[in-house]
Amino acid sequence: MATIRIDNVKKRFGQTEVIHGVDIDINDGEFIVIVGPSGCGKSTLLRMVAGLETVTSGEVQIHGKRVNELEPMDRNIAMVFQNYALYPHMSVFDNMAYGLKIAGTAKAEIAERVDKAAQMLQLGDYLDRKPRQLSGGQRQRVAMGRAIVRKPAVFLFDEPLSNLDAKLRVQMRLEIKALQRDLGITSLYVTHDQVEAMTLADRMVVMNAGVAEQIGAPMDVYQDPRTMFVGGFIGSPPMNFLQLRQASDDSMRLPPQIADRIEKAEGPVTVGVRPEHLSLDANGEARFSGRLRYVEPLGAETLVHLVTEGGEQITVRQDGIAQLPEAGSQCVMSSAAEHICLFGKDGARID
Amino acid sequence: MARLPESGMVEKRGAGLWLTHLGLIAGVLVIVFPIWLAFVASTVSQPEIVRPPMPLWPGDQFFENYSKALVSGINAPVARMLFNSAVMAFGIAIGKIVISILSAFAIVYFRFPGRNLFFWLIFLTLMLPVEVRIVPTYEVAANFGMLNSYSGLIFPLIASATATFLFRQFFMTVPDELAEAARVDGARPMRFFWDILLPMSRTNIAALFVILFIYGWNQYLWPLLITTDPSMNTIVMGIKQMFPSGDDIADWPVIMATSILAMLPPVVVVISMQKLFIRGLVDSEK
Numbered sequence: 328m329a330t331i332r333i334d335n336v337k338k339r340f341g342q343t344e345v346i347h348g349v350d351i352d353i354n355d356g357e358f359i360v361i362v363g364p365s366g367c368g369k370s371t372l373l374r375m376v377a378g379l380e381t382v383t384s385g386e387v388q389i390h391g392k393r394v395n396e397l398e399p400m401d402r403n404i405a406m407v408f409q410n411y412a413l414y415p416h417m418s419v420f421d422n423m424a425y426g427l428k429i430a431g432t433a434k435a436e437i438a439e440r441v442d443k444a445a446q447m448l449q450l451g452d453y454l455d456r457k458p459r460q461l462s463g464g465q466r467q468r469v470a471m472g473r474a475i476v477r478k479p480a481v482f483l484f485d486e487p488l489s490n491l492d493a494k495l496r497v498q499m500r501l502e503i504k505a506l507q508r509d510l511g512i513t514s515l516y517v518t519h520d521q522v523e524a525m526t527l528a529d530r531m532v533v534m535n536a537g538v539a540e541q542i543g544a545p546m547d548v549y550q551d552p553r554t555m556f557v558g559g560f561i562g563s564p565p566m567n568f569l570q571l572r573q574a575s576d577d578s579m580r581l582p583p584q585i586a587d588r589i590e591k592a593e594g595p596v597t598v599g600v601r602p603e604h605l606s607l608d609a610n611g612e613a614r615f616s617g618r619l620r621y622v623e624p625l626g627a628e629t630l631v632h633l634v635t636e637g638g639e640q641i642t643v644r645q646d647g648i649a650q651l652p653e654a655g656s657q658c659v660m661s662s663a664a665e666h667i668c669l670f671g672k673d674g675a676r677i678d
Numbered sequence: 679m680a681r682l683p684e685s686g687m688v689e690k691r692g693a694g695l696w697l698t699h700l701g702l703i704a705g706v707l708v709i710v711f712p713i714w715l716a717f718v719a720s721t722v723s724q725p726e727i728v729r730p731p732m733p734l735w736p737g738d739q740f741f742e743n744y745s746k747a748l749v750s751g752i753n754a755p756v757a758r759m760l761f762n763s764a765v766m767a768f769g770i771a772i773g774k775i776v777i778s779i780l781s782a783f784a785i786v787y788f789r790f791p792g793r794n795l796f797f798w799l800i801f802l803t804l805m806l807p808v809e810v811r812i813v814p815t816y817e818v819a820a821n822f823g824m825l826n827s828y829s830g831l832i833f834p835l836i837a838s839a840t841a842t843f844l845f846r847q848f849f850m851t852v853p854d855e856l857a858e859a860a861r862v863d864g865a866r867p868m869r870f871f872w873d874i875l876l877p878m879s880r881t882n883i884a885a886l887f888v889i890l891f892i893y894g895w896n897q898y899l900w901p902l903l904i905t906t907d908p909s910m911n912t913i914v915m916g917i918k919q920m921f922p923s924g925d926d927i928a929d930w931p932v933i934m935a936t937s938i939l940a941m942l943p944p945v946v947v948v949i950s951m952q953k954l955f956i957r958g959l960v961d962s963e964k
């Protein structure tokens with residue numbers, strides 16, 4: 328059980344800075360998911376917490392103690408790697424027991440702990456097998472088991488599910504969540520998959536280009552994105568963004584309280600609205616118009632793609648059964664005023 | 679009806695099989711023939727050999743010739759020379775493997791100043807065979823008083839750029855995450871080496887052992903220089919020493935018996951290691 332504190336941590340590889348000062352405070356037992364596009368520095372941040380990468384500046388604390396200078400083994404952590412990193416010549420049992428063996432745990436206790444973890448992960452029948460005799464999902468479980476048996480204060484996961492097929496990924500996601508909840512171990516989980524992030528996280532950290540853009544509970548981040556990047560990254564299909572050229576644009580009619588805020592802002596403003604908050608009618612206060620390009624019926628829902636006069640794309644999410652206009656026809660869309668987000672020229676939200 | 683194409687195919691395959699086998703058998707016969715002659719020569723008496731035509735079937739002198747070779751030999755008993763060769767070949771093979779695997783471990787897994795320089799220095803020595811540096815090496819060995827000793831036979835040949843290079847290439851294919859996982863598990867570097875890297879290198883070690891054992895066994899020039907005392911001769915150079923100088927008569931049956939004996943240990947090593955080899959290949963770990 329432990330808290331983690333990441334305090335203005337930066338990382339430079341040679342001359343290039345890849346993490347530009349990240350602050351995260353993690354409570355005891357919390358499940359934190361770090362999500363962001365490829366190359367944004369998620370793994371690097373996680374590896375600095377693990378001690379596999381040095382911290383250029385700033386401080387990492389585990390349970391209130393500075394760990395910058397400690398070796399991974401002295402940080403009381405366990406890590407699950409993307410390719411599992413199982414020891415190929417050892418049996419499943421030995422893989423799980425290796426850390427305990429090094430720590431000098433008594434044989435009987437090792438056997439007991441490994442058996443318990445194996446039971447938890449339904450690996451009981453496979454203890455004598457070598458990793459290569461296991462399926463991807465089973466290997467994944469062994470990697471989890473290796474982390475569990477050590478009873479660490481912190482779990483670190485680096486995209487542990489990305490080598491599995493879609494169905495197994497969903498199943499393992501649920502298992503990881505249940506396991507973490509049962510054990511109550513503070514966890515830091517890296518993924519580029521926003522669905523994983525939304526479903527697993529107690530709080531998520533959305534990273535972009537070495538900066539933590541927003542930290543918060545999944546639904547808060549979703550409903551209240553603080554930057555344009557977050558709005559565009561979280562949610563599928565992503566948020567619609569419309570550049571506002573002048574206050575009275577023909578293709579966009581905004582209610583007075585929003586127009587006020589736009590006027591006060593400096594520089595160009597971007598209007599953001601989520602596809603599911605738009606509907607193809609004129610009932611909301613904020614209205615947009617565009618030409619319907621094509622429709623994607625997905626069964627339960629239908630995605631309607633439109634283009635504005637200015638050439639910007641808008642996606643509207645409709646119920647699957649709604650009657651739709653023809654392709655090429657001019658349509659009106661609207662949304663309630665509270666669903667409209669405004670972003671300034673630096674991409675930050677304007678309140 | 680349905681069986682027709684099947685039997686046709688078997689027949690066709692059968693013919694091809696016979697042909698390839700015939701070719702192979704012919705090849706084996708050609709290669710084995712000189713060795714067969716050597717064996718035959720080691721089982722007959724001296725007069726039978728020198729009288730043409732050469733005998734093609736084994737004679738009745740097998741035990742006499744072999745026991746004479748093993749116990750008394752010509753300059754030194756063959757048993758003694760076999761032992762010397764075994765010490766040298768095992769020493770070189772094991773020493774080379776130990777040193778090269780450790781240096782490859784250092785070069786791949788540790789960042790230290792001059793790491794690349796050292797690697798390239800080792801690599802450079804690949805280009806210098808024993809024969810090229812034999813005079814200075816002899817000088818050094820002689821100054822250390824290593825003439826006529828096992829250390830003199832073994833140590834100067836023990837450094838191996840080839841084996842270091844091979845282990846380096848193998849270690850570089852081992853995923854970094856494995857070393858990181860071991861670090862998180864609490865393994866210090868040497869522990870990682872013993873528990874993970876070494877077992878994973880098993881098959882490489884076996885392969886290298888075979889090659890290096892034969893390399894050590896077949897050394898000729900170096901033992902010839904460094905040993906003057908017949909009791910320190912190795913078998914391969916010992917055979918040459920058995921040829922008489924001047925007008926003495928060569929004792930061919932004993933020389934041939936010695937040759938056959940000299941071939942046996944490498945054969946045994948290859949055959950016994952081959953099993954380990956194949957097992958290693960079949961349950962390949964990667």
Ligand SMILES: Nc1ncnc2c1ncn2[C@@H]1O[C@H](COP(=O)(O)OP(=O)(O)OP(=O)(O)O)[C@@H](O)[C@H]1O
Nearest residue numbers: 340345363364365366367368369370371372518519
């Ligand atoms: N050892 C290194 N030396 C130099 N640059 C590095 C090193 N490791 C990572 N980087 C750089 O740091 C940046 C962040 O890398 P990182 O691996 O953390 O990305 P990531 O967010 O985990 O991406 P992905 O989702 O693809 O795994 C990248 O631009 C990468 O090129």
Ligand SMILES: [Mg+2]
Nearest residue numbers: 369370371485
């Ligand atoms: Mg990564």
